[in-house]
Amino acid sequence: MSVTAPQGFEAAGVAAGLKSTGKPDVAVVVNRGPLKVGAAVFTSNRAKANPIMWSERAVADGVVEAVVLNSGGANCFTGSFGFQTTHQTAEKAGELLGVSSGDVLVCSTGLIGTGDEVFRAKVLTGTADAIGSLSDDGGEDASLAIMTTDSRPKRAVVTRDGWTIGGMAKGAGMLAPGLATMLVVMTTDAVLDAAGADAALRSATRVSFDRLDSDGCMSTNDQVTLLASGASGIAPDADDFGSALAELCRDLAEQLQGDAEGASHDIAIEVVGAASEADAVVVGRSVARNNLFKAAIFGNDPNWGRVLAAIGTTDAAFDPYDVDVSFNGVRVCTAGGPDRPREDVDLTPRATRILIDLRSGDASATILTNDLTHDYVHENSAYSS
Amino acid sequence: MSVTAPQGFEAAGVAAGLKSTGKPDVAVVVNRGPLKVGAAVFTSNRAKANPIMWSERAVADGVVEAVVLNSGGANCFTGSFGFQTTHQTAEKAGELLGVSSGDVLVCSTGLIGTGDEVFRAKVLTGTADAIGSLSDDGGEDASLAIMTTDSRPKRAVVTRDGWTIGGMAKGAGMLAPGLATMLVVMTTDAVLDAAGADAALRSATRVSFDRLDSDGCMSTNDQVTLLASGASGIAPDADDFGSALAELCRDLAEQLQGDAEGASHDIAIEVVGAASEADAVVVGRSVARNNLFKAAIFGNDPNWGRVLAAIGTTDAAFDPYDVDVSFNGVRVCTAGGPDRPREDVDLTPRATRILIDLRSGDASATILTNDLTHDYVHENSAYSS
Numbered sequence: 092m093s094v095t096a097p098q099g100f101e102a103a104g105v106a107a108g109l110k111s112t113g114k115p116d117v118a119v120v121v122n123r124g125p126l127k128v129g130a131a132v133f134t135s136n137r138a139k140a141n142p143i144m145w146s147e148r149a150v151a152d153g154v155v156e157a158v159v160l161n162s163g164g165a166n167c168f169t170g171s172f173g174f175q176t177t178h179q180t181a182e183k184a185g186e187l188l189g190v191s192s193g194d195v196l197v198c199s200t201g202l203i204g205t206g207d208e209v210f211r212a213k214v215l216t217g218t219a220d221a222i223g224s225l226s227d228d229g230g231e232d233a234s235l236a237i238m239t240t241d242s243r244p245k246r247a248v249v250t251r252d253g254w255t256i257g258g259m260a261k262g263a264g265m266l267a268p269g270l271a272t273m274l275v276v277m278t279t280d281a282v283l284d285a286a287g288a289d290a291a292l293r294s295a296t297r298v299s300f301d302r303l304d305s306d307g308c309m310s311t312n313d314q315v316t317l318l319a320s321g322a323s324g325i326a327p328d329a330d331d332f333g334s335a336l337a338e339l340c341r342d343l344a345e346q347l348q349g350d351a352e353g354a355s356h357d358i359a360i361e362v363v364g365a366a367s368e369a370d371a372v373v374v375g376r377s378v379a380r381n382n383l384f385k386a387a388i389f390g391n392d393p394n395w396g397r398v399l400a401a402i403g404t405t406d407a408a409f410d411p412y413d414v415d416v417s418f419n420g421v422r423v424c425t426a427g428g429p430d431r432p433r434e435d436v437d438l439t440p441r442a443t444r445i446l447i448d449l450r451s452g453d454a455s456a457t458i459l460t461n462d463l464t465h466d467y468v469h470e471n472s473a474y475s476s
Numbered sequence: 477m478s479v480t481a482p483q484g485f486e487a488a489g490v491a492a493g494l495k496s497t498g499k500p501d502v503a504v505v506v507n508r509g510p511l512k513v514g515a516a517v518f519t520s521n522r523a524k525a526n527p528i529m530w531s532e533r534a535v536a537d538g539v540v541e542a543v544v545l546n547s548g549g550a551n552c553f554t555g556s557f558g559f560q561t562t563h564q565t566a567e568k569a570g571e572l573l574g575v576s577s578g579d580v581l582v583c584s585t586g587l588i589g590t591g592d593e594v595f596r597a598k599v600l601t602g603t604a605d606a607i608g609s610l611s612d613d614g615g616e617d618a619s620l621a622i623m624t625t626d627s628r629p630k631r632a633v634v635t636r637d638g639w640t641i642g643g644m645a646k647g648a649g650m651l652a653p654g655l656a657t658m659l660v661v662m663t664t665d666a667v668l669d670a671a672g673a674d675a676a677l678r679s680a681t682r683v684s685f686d687r688l689d690s691d692g693c694m695s696t697n698d699q700v701t702l703l704a705s706g707a708s709g710i711a712p713d714a715d716d717f718g719s720a721l722a723e724l725c726r727d728l729a730e731q732l733q734g735d736a737e738g739a740s741h742d743i744a745i746e747v748v749g750a751a752s753e754a755d756a757v758v759v760g761r762s763v764a765r766n767n768l769f770k771a772a773i774f775g776n777d778p779n780w781g782r783v784l785a786a787i788g789t790t791d792a793a794f795d796p797y798d799v800d801v802s803f804n805g806v807r808v809c810t811a812g813g814p815d816r817p818r819e820d821v822d823l824t825p826r827a828t829r830i831l832i833d834l835r836s837g838d839a840s841a842t843i844l845t846n847d848l849t850h851d852y853v854h855e856n857s858a859y860s861s
Contacts, residue, residue, distance in 0.1 A: 136785060168797075168812045168814075204809075382692060396552065396588025403521040463857075468853055
């Protein structure tokens with residue numbers, strides 16, 4: 092059900108010919124209210140796509156009526172023509188929905204540099220078609236229409252006492268924090284105000300999508316949006332809502348990790364004993380971005396030397412000669428030296444757990460990443476994105 | 477001739493059984509003077525191998541009599557036993573050469589965690605054997621003994637008016653600045669003092685080895701050493717010596733790049749129009765470390781979108797919508813939009829030149845890197861380092 096699981100939302104996904112395969116490529120999600128609360132977080136890349144520049148402004152007042160999303164073209168670095176395409180898309184949706192175009196967000200994903208006249212015509216036609224197909228169980232279709240190299244759609248629903256959050260996500264490559272390459276739309280029928288929605292969204296993404304670092308590459312088009320309809324009539328406690336939203340975000344983040352291009356291992360790097368959470372994150376990320384470590388995991392090699400070489404490049408507080416490293420529960424390095432034999436570690440399962448104890452405090456964080464494989468190289472040398 | 481090209485040096489390389497192949501694995505370079513000037517720069521990784529911790533202290537007084545180098549084991553994270561091994565190596569060399577052990581540098585390369593009793597015995601025996609084999613044309617043997625996954629030795633000589641600099645290098649993976657994974661020994665018969673040698677070495681490495689970023693992974697064992705014998709009797713102008721040393725370092729850096737594990741392209745990323753040299757370096761490095769860009773080059777795809785997405789993650793001064801990008805002389809992106817067609821670019825040659833004009837100033841820098849290939853993944857998933 093994804094985004095149409097909560098009350099007050101309609102969605103659709105249609106094929107507009109943007110994908111050469113003829114698969115669905117334009118999605119619309121509409122908030123029928125009574126509240127029209129919206130919040131969004133965006134890529135921190137300075138190279139921003141046109142839909143990002145549009146949506147940043149459109150969401151600023153906390154009011155969002157609808158989101159239009161397309162795959163099959165990023166509309167990034169396509170000049171003022173490309174920005175006009177995004178603007179026209181919002182205007183078309185606003186006109187057909189009877190709302191202000193300034194309350195319509197736009198998201199695009201696909202090849203950078205794609206955004207010509209043909210692209211524009213297909214996006215506009217697709218937007219109209221999708222709005223004509225809106226239904227209160229259209230969430231599944233919408234989740235299919237935002238896929239690019241994804242092998243499967245990502246959907247999740249969290250239900251609490253009388254209110255629900257639903258979400259859909261796409262993303263399979265260029266997955267690095269701030270954010271990973273992803274489009275995410277989440278909807279809830281809880282009663283939220285704009286400030287509460289924004290705070291909950293930022294807090295939840297910080298510990299989920301921002302800790303997914305599949306390949307260290309940050310996209311130009313990332314957007315995570317939360318819409319609240321208030322249709323349940325229930326205003327949950329802020330902590331309750333925040334933890335439910337974080338649960339949904341982590342679920343979607345793990346689905347993204349599990350579908351990362353060409354990966355053969357889903358790696359959770361758990362850093363404990365850090366002096367601060369920031370230290371734990373920077374240490375985890377240094378390992379997640381180390382190609383030699385990632386290639387070793389592909390080869391089922393519990394190479395703790397590469398872990399220490401990676402974390403030694405950070406300025407986090409720890410003594411490199413007083414660190415423990417475990418692979419899948421087997422401590423192979425303690426106090427900067429070998430511990431149990433490498434042969435005791437079984438790295439054949441896809442789920443891989445690296446535990447790094449910095450012995451310098453009580454803070455911790457977990458970074459999710461993937462291994463570096465032949466298939467990753469193949470997919471990213473053959474596919475232009 | 478490498479390190480024995482200048483007057484006043486002897487060298488040797490012998491097989492001590494550290495490599496399972498039986499190939500040479502211990503090298504010694506000795507300065508016969510009359511000057512015994514030495515300078516060295518080391519990995520900036522906080523995870524330092526035992527020979528780094530030893531050599532940092534030994535070089536501090538600017539006097540170096542000899543360097544002992546081994547392949548077949550990094551002696552890193554091998555505890556106090558490993559440090560004692562390094563200490564004993566320097567003592568053995570000092571005793572046989574009749575010099576202070578505190579004037580002997582030690583370098584090791586190979587698998588992290590290797591440094592047990594067997595390793596120690598072989599290194600000590602190899603050191604004695606190498607010292608027994610010293611000769612004034614032993615530079616070639618020495619350059620062979622420091623190879624690990626290198627497919628060929630790296631040697632270079634620069635001759636000026638009456639004085640010479642020679643050098644040898646090893647390194648094929650874990651090549652990232654500060655320094656790349658490398659051991660380098662350079663020798664000169666020019667008359668230098670310790671301060672001049674140190675200044676020239678730091679200046680030359682900053683624009684050569686520190687701009688080689690093959691895979692973003694920084695090693696625990698990097699060391700670049702310069703020894704001066706003064707045997708030519710000529711004291712060159714500091715600028716002349718500095719430029720000759722930089723030329724030698726760039727030559728060796730390009731040899732390292734050309735032998736990077738599994739690479740099929742040698743990529744020079746030239747950043748011009750930067751507001752500062754530091755900006756040019758950070759922009760070039762962001763591209764050199766972008767796996768999607770590197771995989772695209774492997775696939776002969778001039779994917780300028782990935783270049784812009786990479787540089788957009790930096791805080792360098794430029795407008796992402798006013799940047800030009802050329803691949804092998806063909807400008808495919810101008811002012812944040814498409815320029816000449818991708819089809820005009822020929823990426824089949826191994827030598828690849830990316831030109832990024834930030835249009836924000838007059839500073840420039842070139843970063844050397846390699847593409848991300850199936851063979852890189854294969855070699856680094858199969859080989860433990």
